Amino acid sequence: MRLIVTGGAGFIGSAVVRQAVMAGHEVLNLDALTYAACLDNVASVADRANYTFLEADIRDRAAMDQAFTDHQPDAIMHLAAESHVDRSIDGPGTFIETNINGTYTLLEAARAYWVGQGxxxxxxxxHISTDEVYGSLGDTGQFTEDTAYDPRSPYSASKAASDHLVRAWAETYGLPVVLTNCSNNYGPYHFPEKLIPVVILNALAGKPLPIYGDGSNVRDWLYVEDHADALLTVLQRGQVGRSYNIGGENERSNLELVQTICAILDRLKPGPKPYADLITFVTDRPGHDARYAIDPTRIREELGWRPSVTVEEGLEKTVRWYLDNEAWWRALQDRHGVGERLGVKA
Known part of the structure; x- marks a missing residue:
């Protein structure tokens, strides 16, 4: 297939690009190279004949039209988005512009191309989205594809809006769409402002390991390479107009997650004292959702997909990757906002 992948220099997008290129697809990686993007993420495939990179902004209609004309894609995988909840609290405007207006522009460019192709x-x-659009769960229950939307942050609200736009373009114009909503991703090339890389890198530096509130917030953790595999599965075999929830089937509280990372580091790179001694509880994020959990029944039963990596296996792979790739993460630590506590202005 000939694919356009938006946001292909980001964390999840680059995993999709790497897998798609290695699977033999013709891939155009379209990315605006904003603060969280890094072309080193796709260095392993950058020299392959079936890979092309284009620096462009999804809000630029002329650039999107030209990309469709030049690449003639069979499909577009839309991952470009602002995604950090804390940043959305401090500066929601960027999330509205990119996640909503950018998706609208991309839909219109895709529709024009599709119509022009007959x-x-x-x-x-x-369209790749998040389970955060569903809001927050209590101690029991899981999100299904039929769960009502109830976003609680500027980030999740902007993603919910983009989901609605995609469905509207399918219903109104007949654009052939598929949607996916995923749980929290982790793994190699994770930008060092999210929880897991923050914990790993702070621990290595002997700095406090910040945990919001009492650490009881629960997330379902999905290894990023598993997610990329699921996305390509849905793209090729998913039913048009259908949405699929993608989960890791690995629920952990934030405190449990951090303790597991500390235990792995104690074994792989012992310090003068246990890394868990660095755990520090900090003021909670405004509107912090209590629990996310995905019901993956649809993707498992319809497409035969399920995650292959447990959270313990994935965390060990991730820690080892950060230990082995210091040059990658050190180059990103000077970028705006990295290492600062964000999202406390509310």
Missing amino acids: KPDSFRFH
Whole structure:
């Protein structure tokens, strides 16, 4: 297939690009190279003949039209987004511009291209979203594809809006779409402002390991390479107009997660004292959702997909990757906001 992947220099997007290129697809990686993007994420495939990079902003209609014209894609995988909840609290405008207006612009460019091609049934617009659009769960229950939307942060609200736009373009214009909503991702190339890389890198530096509130917030953790595999599965075999929830089937509280990382580091790179001694509880994030949990029944039963990596296996792989790739993360630590506590202005 000929694919356009938006946000392909980001964390999840680059995993998709790497897998798609290695699987033999013709891939155009389209990325605006904002603060969290890094072309080193795709260095392993950058020299391959079936890979092309284009620096462009999804809000730029002319650039999107040109990308479709030049690449002639069979499908677009839309991952470009502002995604850090704390940053959305401090500066929601960027999230509205990129996640909502950018998705609108991309939909219109895709629709014009699809119409111009004679509305082929084989074309796909795959919109990649988050389980955060569903809001917060209590101690029990899981999100299904039929769960009502209830976003609680500027980030999740902007992603919910983009989901609604994609569904509206399918219903109104007949654009062939598929949607996916995933749980929290982790793994190699994770930008060092999210919880897991923050914990790893702070521990290595002997700095406090910040945990919001009492650490009881629960997330379902999905290894990023598993997610990329699921996305390519949905793209190729998912039913048009359908949404699929992608989960890791690995629920852990934030405190449990951090303790597991500390235990791995104690074994792989022992320090003068246990890393768990660095755990520090800090003021909670405003509107912090209590629990996310994905019901993956649909993708498992319809497409035969399920995660292959447990959270313990994935965390060990992730810690080892950060230990082995210091040059990558050190180059990113001077970028705006990295290492600072964000999202406390509310």
